[in-house]
Amino acid sequence: MLKWAFIFLIIAIVAGLFGFSGVEEAAATIAKWLAGIFLVLFVxxxxxxxxxGAKLTS
Structure with missing residues (x-):
């Protein structure tokens, strides 16, 4: 499960790089939404x- 969390983190970082750098208005808007969605999924x-993990170890 933590593997998926790190995948979501990488996707959020990439989406944020494209979204917050001002590449293009439409792409930036989509990237900002994706960054937020994937950050929520990561958390x-x-x-x-x-x-x-706590349940499996106890």
């Missing part, structure tokens, strides 16, 4: 991964 995946 959720980390939380679930830690919760499942």
């Amino acid at each position: 959720g995946a980390v939380a679930i991964g830690l919760a499942i």
Whole structure:
């Protein structure tokens, strides 16, 4: 599960680089939305991964 969290982090960083650098208005808007979505998915995946990991080790 943490593997997916890091994948979402990489995707969010790439989307942020394109979105916040002012490449093009339409692409920047889409990239900003994607950056937000993938950051939320990253945080959720980390939380679930830690919760499942804690249950598996105890």
